[in-house]
Amino acid sequence: MIEPALRVMEVERFATRDGPGIRTTVFLKGCPLHCPWCANPESQRPEPQLLWFEGRCTACGACVSACSRGARAITSGEKPLMDRALCAVCGACVHACGQNALRLCGEERTPSDLLAEVVRDKDYYEASGGGVTISGGEPFAQALGLGAFLDLCKSVGLSTAVETCGAFSAEAWDTCPTKPDLFLFDVKHADEARLRAVTGGDLPLIRQNLARAVASGAKVVARVPVIPGFNHDETSMRGIFQLVGSCGVGQVDLLPYHTLGKNKYAALGLQYAMGDGPMLHERDLLPWQQIARDMGFTASTGG
Numbered sequence: 175m176i177e178p179a180l181r182v183m184e185v186e187r188f189a190t191r192d193g194p195g196i197r198t199t200v201f202l203k204g205c206p207l208h209c210p211w212c213a214n215p216e217s218q219r220p221e222p223q224l225l226w227f228e229g230r231c232t233a234c235g236a237c238v239s240a241c242s243r244g245a246r247a248i249t250s251g252e253k254p255l256m257d258r259a260l261c262a263v264c265g266a267c268v269h270a271c272g273q274n275a276l277r278l279c280g281e282e283r284t285p286s287d288l289l290a291e292v293v294r295d296k297d298y299y300e301a302s303g304g305g306v307t308i309s310g311g312e313p314f315a316q317a318l319g320l321g322a323f324l325d326l327c328k329s330v331g332l333s334t335a336v337e338t339c340g341a342f343s344a345e346a347w348d349t350c351p352t353k354p355d356l357f358l359f360d361v362k363h364a365d366e367a368r369l370r371a372v373t374g375g376d377l378p379l380i381r382q383n384l385a386r387a388v389a390s391g392a393k394v395v396a397r398v399p400v401i402p403g404f405n406h407d408e409t410s411m412r413g414i415f416q417l418v419g420s421c422g423v424g425q426v427d428l429l430p431y432h433t434l435g436k437n438k439y440a441a442l443g444l445q446y447a448m449g450d451g452p453m454l455h456e457r458d459l460l461p462w463q464q465i466a467r468d469m470g471f472t473a474s475t476g477g
Contacts, residue, residue: 177284177285177286177319177322178284178285178316178318178319178322179282179283179284179319180200180202180282180283180284180285180288180316180319180320180323181202181203181204181220181221181280181281181282181316182200182201182202182203182280182281182282182283182288183201183202183203183214183216183217183279183280183310183311184201184279185198185199185200185201185288185291185292186198186199186201187295188295188298189307191476191477192307192309192335192337192358192477193304193305193307193335193356193358194302194303194304194305194356195299195302195303195304195305196295196298196299196301196302196304197299197304197305197306197307197335198291198292198295198299198306198307199306199307199308199309200288200292200306200307200308200309200323201214201217201309201310201311202217202308202309202310202311202312202313202315202316202320203216203217203219203220203221203222203279203280203310203311204217204218204219204220204310204311204312204315204316205217205218205310205311205312205315205339205341206312206315206339206341206342206374207312207339207341207373207374207375208373208374209362209372209373209399210372210446210447210448211399211401211404211431211448212435213432213434213435214310214311214435214438215435215438215439215442215444216279216280216438216442217310217311218311220280220311220315221263221280222263222278222279222280222281223263223278223279223280223442224258224261224263224265224267224268224276224277224278224279225276225277225278225279225438225441225442226256226275226276226441226443227274227275227276227277227437227441228253228275228440228441229275229437230273230274230275231253231254231273231275232273232275233248233251233252233253233254234272234273235248235254236267236270236271236272237254237267237270237271237276238254239270240266240267240269240270241261241266241267242266243260243261243262244257244260245257245258245260245261245262245267246267256443258443263278265278277441285319285322285323285325285326286326288323289323289326289327289330292306292327292332293330293332296330296331296332299332299333303333304333305327305332305333305334305335305355306327306332306333306334306335307334307335307336307337307358308320308323308324308334308335308336308337308354309336309337309358310337310338310339312338312339312341312342313336313337313338314336314338314342314346314347314350315342315346317342317345317346317347317349317350318349318350320336320350321349321350321351321352324336324350324352324353324354325352328352333355333356334354334355334356335354335355335356335357335358336353336354336356336357336358337358337359337360337397338357338358338359338360338383338387339360339362339375339380340359340360340361340375340379340380340381340383340384341374341375341376341379341380341383342379342383343379344382347383347386353387353390353391353392354392355392355393356392356393356394356395357387357390357392357393357394357395358395358397358427359384359387359394359395359396359397359423360396360397360398360399361380361384361396361397361398361414361417361418362375362398362399362401362404362405362414363375363377363404363405363410363413363414364377364410364413364414364416364417365377365410365413366378368404372404381417381421384396384418384421384423385421385422388421388422388423389422393425394422394423394425395423395425395426395427396414396418396423396425396426396427397426397427397429397477398411398414398426398427398428398429398462399429399431400428400429400430400431400454400458400459400462401431402431402451402454403451406431406454406458408461408462408465411462411465411466412465412469415465415466415469415471416469419469419470419471424470424471424472425471425472425473426466426471426472426473426474427473427474427475427476427477428459428462428463428466428473428474428475428476429475429476429477430453430454430455430456430458430459430475430476431453431454432453432454433446433448433453436448456475456476459475460475463475
């Protein structure tokens, strides 16, 4: 039987903020939303992408010589130019670069191949109460492969979690009959128009999928990215808490806005839409945490 392939962005071992205990997080590529604060912009598009970290480049010209399509060009003493329209994303320049200034993001892997990698740390998972988290991107955008990977993880006794934005179809839900032990369910706003305008999210669909996750019997934690100018205010926070409570969720985790992925936008040739505003810290979220607790939730900050 041919296994469904998964488009993988990265596999991160010894992760500690993607669920309880020590975990391995498998990041998949492809997401239907376009959140302007996304810390992993390379996860949004499903196809492989080339990242160029210009600050690491020494203008050696090795990438120019390696590129057969003329996508890289250099003038003496200057860093090479990059024509993404000509780039075939073949990875030849990545292998030629000795400075790690280039990275190819996105490869197809089978669930069995991924299992062989993540199961190596099973002893750490068991000792810490951890496991495997599938994140993204949106994992349910690859529902067939997701289901196969969850099946394999459960067959060897690995605890599983899925981090989702909730923007997926009923067909995707049904295509993945095996559900994780834990849903880390991102909830960004309770105002339908605001959510759609900024992220492209469909609030009724997300609410429906949140209720489905709760009904599945898995543990569900609502994760709320707190973003200045978007939902970092009492009205927005109360609306989010009311929404997740109406779906039967009792635990909320507030995540402070950060800019740690900002350099990736430039590496992809993109503009960072959030500007130069400061990051938030966990102390900035304490008022929202207290409101959540006053409303009857178990509330934490920081992931």
